[in-house]
Amino acid sequence: MAGEFAELRARLEAISEEMSDLAIMRLRESIDAGGTELPVDERRLTRARRAVDKAVHLLDEPDDAGW
Helix, strand or coil, X not given: CHHHHHHHHHHHHHHXXXXXXXXXXXXXXXXXXXXXXCCHXXXXXXXXXXXXXXXXXXXXXXXXXXX
16 A cells, blocks of 8 residues: 555645646746736645645555554
């Protein structure tokens, strides 16, 4: 099972990185356009990335012996 989780974690980490890059791109576009507020897309991407990061962390935890 650990090998399966390691593969999933790696894929989720790559997705998290991609989401982070996209959020930064949205911020740059907003700044370049003279925006003064965070773009809605950036906020959604950041929230979604945090959820993916949480999933990575959960898959990194040792198995619960109580199950």
